[in-house]
Amino acid sequence: MRADEIAEMRRLRIFEDVAPERILEMLRPAFLQRFPAGVELVREGDPADFLHVVVEGQVEVFSAYRDRETTVSVLGPGQCFIMAAVVLDRVYLKSARSLTAARVLLLPADAVRRAFGEDAAFARCLATDLAQSYRMVVKELKNQKLRTGLERLANWLLAHRIERGNANRFELPFEKKVLASRLGMAPEVLSRTFAALTPYKVKVKGAIIEIGDVDALTKLARPTATIDDPDT
Amino acid sequence: MRADEIAEMRRLRIFEDVAPERILEMLRPAFLQRFPAGVELVREGDPADFLHVVVEGQVEVFSAYRDRETTVSVLGPGQCFIMAAVVLDRVYLKSARSLTAARVLLLPADAVRRAFGEDAAFARCLATDLAQSYRMVVKELKNQKLRTGLERLANWLLAHRIERGNANRFELPFEKKVLASRLGMAPEVLSRTFAALTPYKVKVKGAIIEIGDVDALTKLARPTATIDDPDT
DNA sequence: ATGGCCGCTTGACCTACGTCAACCACGAAG
DNA sequence: CTTCGTGGTTGACGTAGGTCAAGCGGCCAT
Numbered sequence: 001m002r003a004d005e006i007a008e009m010r011r012l013r014i015f016e017d018v019a020p021e022r023i024l025e026m027l028r029p030a031f032l033q034r035f036p037a038g039v040e041l042v043r044e045g046d047p048a049d050f051l052h053v054v055v056e057g058q059v060e061v062f063s064a065y066r067d068r069e070t071t072v073s074v075l076g077p078g079q080c081f082i083m084a085a086v087v088l089d090r091v092y093l094k095s096a097r098s099l100t101a102a103r104v105l106l107l108p109a110d111a112v113r114r115a116f117g118e119d120a121a122f123a124r125c126l127a128t129d130l131a132q133s134y135r136m137v138v139k140e141l142k143n144q145k146l147r148t149g150l151e152r153l154a155n156w157l158l159a160h161r162i163e164r165g166n167a168n169r170f171e172l173p174f175e176k177k178v179l180a181s182r183l184g185m186a187p188e189v190l191s192r193t194f195a196a197l198t199p200y201k202v203k204v205k206g207a208i209i210e211i212g213d214v215d216a217l218t219k220l221a222r223p224t225a226t227i228d229d230p231d232t
Numbered sequence: 233m234r235a236d237e238i239a240e241m242r243r244l245r246i247f248e249d250v251a252p253e254r255i256l257e258m259l260r261p262a263f264l265q266r267f268p269a270g271v272e273l274v275r276e277g278d279p280a281d282f283l284h285v286v287v288e289g290q291v292e293v294f295s296a297y298r299d300r301e302t303t304v305s306v307l308g309p310g311q312c313f314i315m316a317a318v319v320l321d322r323v324y325l326k327s328a329r330s331l332t333a334a335r336v337l338l339l340p341a342d343a344v345r346r347a348f349g350e351d352a353a354f355a356r357c358l359a360t361d362l363a364q365s366y367r368m369v370v371k372e373l374k375n376q377k378l379r380t381g382l383e384r385l386a387n388w389l390l391a392h393r394i395e396r397g398n399a400n401r402f403e404l405p406f407e408k409k410v411l412a413s414r415l416g417m418a419p420e421v422l423s424r425t426f427a428a429l430t431p432y433k434v435k436v437k438g439a440i441i442e443i444g445d446v447d448a449l450t451k452l453a454r455p456t457a458t459i460d461d462p463d464t
Numbered sequence: 465a466t467g468g469c470c471g472c473t474t475g476a477c478c479t480a481c482g483t484c485a486a487c488c489a490c491g492a493a494g
Numbered sequence: 495c496t497t498c499g500t501g502g503t504t505g506a507c508g509t510a511g512g513t514c515a516a517g518c519g520g521c522c523a524t
Contacts, residue, residue, distance in 0.1 A: 380480070380481095381480075381481070382480090417481070417482085418481075418482055418483080420481095420482080420483080420484095421480085421481060421482070424481095438489095438490095
């Protein structure tokens with residue numbers, strides 16, 4: 001890794017409050033790798049050799065069972081995945097593939113575990129990160145078990161609107177079939193569900209979404225802090 | 233708290249590898265409380281004042297949205313809940329109620345956070361516990377998104393059979409309506425789904441379940457380590 | 465330019481599941 | 495013993511969502 005790359009890496013959230021020497025020690029055996037789109041980075045069931053951090057691009061985390069497949073999340077720069085498997089030295093529970101061309105930082109699992117065992121600041125860092133991840137999944141589980149497809153889409157749109165700085169017009173960050181899988185429905189159903197939102201002034205033209213009446217959509221979606229607020 | 237109670241508490245899994253003085257320091261401001269069945273212990277959306285540990289009895293963790301409700305998990309002795317909220321100093325994401333009469337250890341949140349900040353062993357303990365909890369929820373999310381009700385029930389039965397020491401005959405640990413909610417279906421649907429398992433030699437007489445042909449049920453359920461194995 | 469591929473949409477149909485209501489079994493309280 | 499309440503079951507029906515197939519439009523490569 002080059003010096004400028006190392007400088008870039010140490011600003012990652014997982015290294016917050018960790019001593020600089022410790023960060024360098026962990027980065028020494030690490031790789032910063034480039035992948036084209038559509039590559040499987042990690043396969044469910046394999047032992048966890050690396051802690052992965054997305055530096056650039058998008059990574060889809062998904063899982064398969066029988067002939068079905070579902071995407072658990074889509075990660076962007078700064079987010080890392082499969083921390084729990086690395087900390088516990090277990091197999092990956094999910095697979096991951098690059099959705100776009102991507103740069104990924106690969107931290108060898110044993111180095112991470114050693115740092116976890118020796119460095120209290122890093123251990124705390126991982127703990128808070130794990131706690132946040134845990135809460136995210138819990139929210140997603142509630143989203144799935146308590147809401148219909150229409151409600152999930154409506155709430156996703158509202159959450160994404162906020163993420164985009166309250167923009168009432170934005171482009172979908174990934175393909176509709178990925179969104180469908182993330183929301184837990186078939187692509188065809190997503191199409192129909194978008195169509196069902198036209199009475200609420202949601203316009204769809206290709207990947208461009210326009211939310212014509214935020215209040216109407218909010219009344220339909222009924223967002224809740226304990227499911228939809230990422231800071232709660 | 234009495235001396236014998238304190239001795240009982242320090243054997244809890246969350247205190248593994250934590251120095252005895254530290255444990256005592258955390259237990260000093262703690263309460264060991266008894267609750268009758270059916271009491272709400274924690275309400276979703278409230279700030280997290282206590283880390284709860286079930287010492288005796290059963291606790292149902294659930295969440296509500298609009299007029300719906302779903303149970304996220306049912307906890308028994310030794311398991312603790314809402315750790316993530318305590319560590320991050322956020323509100324509870326889920327509610328909890330006692331399903332039976334129960335004894336619960338209540339550790340004040342600020343004491344837990346102080347110990348987390350000062351004691352590396354305890355921080356690591358929380359981190360691994362959080363990592364395990366994280367993986368459990370991920371498995372449950374996959375269970376929900378990738379399987380039908382029939383598959384969820386079949387797999388739950390197999391998992392529970394193992395938990396009971398490979399007993400082919402056992403009693404349900406809680407009411408069927410709770411099981412239905414845990415599995416993510418209406419109580420009526422659970423009844424019908426049980427009925428649909430008779431061709432696979434599953435007999436139901438009240439709360440007693442008899443699995444007549446483990447192989448047949450396994451062939452139907454197709455359990456997977458990355459969803460069903462609690463040690464994976 | 466054009467042929468082919470891929471993502472998306474639409475329609476028709478089917479299945480899994482939720483809902484509502486009646487009914488039954490069992491146990492607690494009178 | 496009777497009565498009532500609660501948990502569970504069953505039937506009839508409605509709805510959400512999956513599936514299959516056809517068609518459409520944009521985009522890339524020849």
